[in-house]
Amino acid sequence: MVHGSFLLWTMDHQLSTIPYLSNMKPKHLLSLFLLTVLPSLFVLAQQRSATYFPPAGIWEQRSPSALGLNAAVLDEAITLAKNGESKNPRSMEINHYRTFGKEPFGEGIGPFADRGEATGLIIYKGYIVAQWGEPSRCDMTHSVTKSFLSAVVGVAVDQRLIRDVKDTVAYYVPPIEWYNPKEAINRPSEDIGKPQLLFPFESAHNRTITWDDLLRQTSDWEGTLWGKPDWADRPDADANKWLNRPRNKPGTTYEYNDVRVNVLALAATSVWRKSLPQVLKQTIMDPIGASNTWRWTGYRNAWIVLDGQPVQSVSGGGHWGGGMFINAYDMGRFGWLTLNRGKWNGKQLLSEEWIRRSLTPTAAKTDYGYMNWFLNTDRKFLPSAPATAFTHVGNGNNLVYVDPEHELVAVIRWIDGKAQDSVIKKILEALPMR
Incomplete structure (x- = not known):
């Protein structure tokens, strides 16, 4: 806060250091005041009005x-x-x-x-x-x-890794390879013909889903991810609807569903080509001075191969851990x-x-x-x-x-x-x- 005493001291100090000021005309004194005092006041006003952001490791407490x-x-x-x-x-x-x-x-x-x-x-x-x-x-x-998940998607949009939230997600997500270190090198005969890759947006319905639909939980994505069918999260009271109900057009119906949230996390991981915790740390958490103690985890079976390396696709909540x-x-x-x-x-x-x-x-x-x-x-x-x-x-x-x-x-x-x-x-x- 700039007090009147500071102003008086400033003017007095300026006048006392230049003896001939007493002989100056008022308009010249005003010009001198504008040149010498106002810049200091401007800096102090900026300091007073600036929003406080706590630096890393420190957060000022006030009574x-x-x-x-x-x-x-x-x-x-x-x-x-x-x-x-x-x-x-x-x-x-x-x-x-x-x-x-x-x-x-x-x-x-x-x-x-x-x-x-x-x-x-x-x-x-x-x-x-x-x-x-x-x-x-x-x-x-x-x-x-989920707010942290949408944040890393937001950074992807801001960096043009995702060009538009109205784009279909299928356009950005290639076939995904599961990571299973226990899997035999030679596939057993009973597995011949079974899927070896994950195609999360292959169905006719899923191909129409946009990033905006997933972010708003209005996608009605269909399928199973990490062993959890979409219908199994908060299932309908009528079991007859679990497998055979007609799909809602994406964007028209809201349903809070963690399977579909995890689909968004998988799609975002594919876009970033690295783990989302790394992305969050580099783009959000480190810049805001967060601690080094937070962790973002996924499921024990939610591992994929990205550029030859195993990467965990993290979950968007604590549902199933x-x-x-x-x-x-x-x-x-x-x-x-x-x-x-x-x-x-x-x-x-x-x-x-x-x-x-x-x-x-x-x-x-x-x-x-x-x-x-x-x-x-x-x-x-x-x-x-x-x-x-x-x-x-x-x-x-x-x-x-x-x-x-x-x-x-x-x-x-x-x-x-x-x-x-x-x-x-x-x-x-x-x-x-x-």
Whole structure:
């Protein structure tokens, strides 16, 4: 902040160092002031207004009162978050077999881990103003992984590896070779004639699917990937529809489906010609100063051969295990990146156009943009939050709340879905009056 005393000192200093100024005409004094004082004021104003981006390994914390927040109300929000902790088992594997594991082909094929306690961060104007639980602990983040997946697709679009999201995916994905180190060199006679390569977009329906369809979960992709049929994820109550229902035209019907999410991950891996965790690290996580402790995993059978090397095609969530294992600080950095429309400390990591698309409502589901950007335009998910807010959400629940209107990001982990809005409401009540 530039104080009046600084201005007086500056003018006095300038006048005292040049004795003949007292004899100068007023217009000449004004010119001198403009040349000497205003540049300093401009620099100070820039420093004051610049958005704070935490450097790697450091994240400045400020007391709530220093930024005009009500500390007592923030404490109430934290208490609500702790009291609203999910009652599901902390063992993610046991929790899986109590939920998704009951579905057909529901066996876990990726890593699970026990989770920590209820955890969170509140970030205001880029600074950490409150935290609780174990923010340094790397836990599964489940479907928040989908937001990282769409980010690496976004970078591929920005770099013109994918020319247009309206292009069909089949055009970009060649036949894919499975990697199986236990497979015999000479194929046994009973395997003769069986597929040796994976053609994920070979059917007449799948050939019409675009990148935009996959990103919005409106593709209705058909097939089996990594041993999981598309119909086995959240299957229809009517088993007669599992195998024989007519396909929906891509883009017309929304269905949250992790098999199809994993198809997108496979297609993106093919486009990048290297593992997606490497891409994410180089293009997003390192530039935003994320830690070196996050990991993005896939399934034990989800290995392919790329340019003669085995590469794991990672999963887009924790369904059947795997996905991102990450701490709350790194989730917060990603949230701050998306609040700032893909720009980090002057560098555009994700284009403005990509952010705009990510925040564009899906025709078949208007509170969903690109995966996993949940929009609050109808204010049903978070009634207490503004319509301009959006969230990256995963099972657990794992929530990255992004509120550009208030320069606010909140990471809330392992909270019951019914308690989310009350916590956000209390955080908003703690903000300075506008």
